[in-house]
Amino acid sequence: MSRIVQKYGGSSVATAEKIQHVARRIAERRRAGDDVVAVVSAMGDTTDDLIDLAAKINAKPNQREMDVLLSTGEIVSSTLLSMALDAEGLDAISLTGAQAGIRTDEVYGRARIAEIQTERMERELAAGRVVIVAGFQGISENFDTTTLGRGGSDTTAVALAAALKADACEIYTDVPGIFTADPRVCPEARPLRDIGYEEMLELATTGARVMHARAVEVGAIYNVDILVASTFDASAPGTLIHGETTMEQGNKVRGIAHQDHIAKVTVRGVPDQPGIAARIFEPLATAGVSVDTIVQNASVEDLTDLTFTVAPGDLDKATEVINGLLAQIGGGGIVTAPDLGTVSVVGTGMASAPGYAARMFKTLFDNQINIEMISTSDIRITCVVEGARVGDAVRALHAAFELDRG
């Protein structure tokens, strides 16, 4: 008898019929003798619908209220799944984040889990019940509802698996696992059998939206093996995210991630002196502009170029802020590019083997794709390219690194 934590995403519980399907899958596991804790997201587009409703009432809604509002989506689906299990003849109980003992800090909209008090869940499991937990939410010291941010139900599931010392954590979604690239862009993409935490983190933060990055972090810290698999295709094996040596050693690049819709801002001729970055990025943060990658070029005659990427919707605001600063910081001017994207190659093996960056750049050059910007980590190389060429870049790199061969 094992103890299993499962998580079902919004598309897996989007309708009454899909909730009943999920209930049947849980019932199979339960009848096979396993204890099951299931974490659910809000049904389908519920969260977006609630955000739209709030926007009609207040263009900049208070984040505490927003968290209470959004938390209801997961509460609804958790009760419906509990009812569906009851209809399958199983004893089940839904718990809100608060009832499941998920204590967080009070940073509304992106709270972090501080502690999980498992007494209630343990009591319900001991009573033979399937425990359904509303994902994405917790409760602060002040007894206020918090949410963990977009995709937070993944984090809920992995954190519960750690706290409950579960034998397995299974993330069920509408795709059969983690792919070598986005199959909508690259038809040759294939699901990976397994992947390391760090590789998965890099893929998640550079565009593979299957898995929430913070969930992978929690998995890495508590060494929770995470299976990402399909809700609807039980025959697909899924992808195991874990910390052990990968079983697929033949290829050191594990996947190609990409992001559409990136804008770039270059501040030219900035005096290369201490504190200059802070004087640029603090006003941007104050104005609510979220900056992604930052690159500073080597200094020429004590002047440097500083380039960063932002969401296209923030480009006008970023331009306005920088233009207001130019005289003060002594910058030479601003150049912007509104329609870019990123493409990244990711793989742990890359760190110890040279030549991957060169192969990436050559592949892009061979396909006449211009590189606008480069950033790297130990296990990732990211290039910013023209938005219209992102798909071509993904396909070319997928072939160049022989990811179609498995």
Place this chain on the structure above:
Amino acid sequence: MSRIVQKYGGSSVATAEKIQHVARRIAERRRAGDDVVAVVSAMGDTTDDLIDLAAKINAKPNQREMDVLLSTGEIVSSTLLSMALDAEGLDAISLTGAQAGIRTDEVYGRARIAEIQTERMERELAAGRVVIVAGFQGISENFDTTTLGRGGSDTTAVALAAALKADACEIYTDVPGIFTADPRVCPEARPLRDIGYEEMLELATTGARVMHARAVEVGAIYNVDILVASTFDASAPGTLIHGETTMEQGNKVRGIAHQDHIAKVTVRGVPDQPGIAARIFEPLATAGVSVDTIVQNASVEDLTDLTFTVAPGDLDKATEVINGLLAQIGGGGIVTAPDLGTVSVVGTGMASAPGYAARMFKTLFDNQINIEMISTSDIRITCVVEGARVGDAVRALHAAFELDRG
């Protein structure tokens, strides 16, 4: 400076625009210097929609889960109203039933309030905030969500007014007060300026759906004056429900209530012996049939007729239960009538003045409306009549008791 508890019903918060209207009304009061606690119902048809969704998944959903599910409707509207107040420049905070300290027993679906722990509300009021409380819900000792039953937000508001020692409790709805009869049935009906608790209770339990009966009970126990008024017509004075001598002494009948869709079951020739009622009504209760009025006729030759009313949807089940009992209890047969209604005259003054019943019966007779069944309390006379004649009966009685004269 006064402390006011207000309640806004589902039709008052049915859309983003209506929520903004409610926010402006609250803002006026707050700016005039009053402390405001506002209780809200779920938006429009939300509760019915959630019930329908649950029914798709489980024909007989677990009541604990149902309570958690339904409680989300009021949580959603409370956060949206808080956001709307924020947009009006007011400091506001939404509280769930649990956060507002509304402790109940654990009778899911119709929980009763055991205690209200006001510390959090007092703290928020002291900080100058408008406090928005999600109506209809509370929390049990076991930290489980409960609901107070249909219309329970009225009860929330009156109970909060009592616990917070508020100066006024105002129930805002889509009609301008309590009418002498349902204006949709009786065009001559007019709003009452005031009414006593007991009269209001009788009106509420016999068909005047403006006010939840349990809310009136709580008002009577804690002597909370309750103003029922229109959300949208600020010029209408509304109706004050209170315990003092009525200001309108001219007429001892205060209102005509009615109910459509009542079915009647008569068990004929039942032996008139102790315990017979229990042997009939216990199996009905076990079968989930909710019985309303019960009348037992005088005994003839040790046999009696026992008549009761049920919802038409329960008539088949009631017939089945009774037929299964007839041989055992020695009953003579069963007669049912599926399409009846009730009409009631209500007024405290009736208790001490004779002739009201006679006038009621004569009015119905003059209009050739047959009386199928009669039941009375100190301040109410109810007649069961043919369903198709309920409207005629209401209009005739409204005229006969001169309720149009004010």
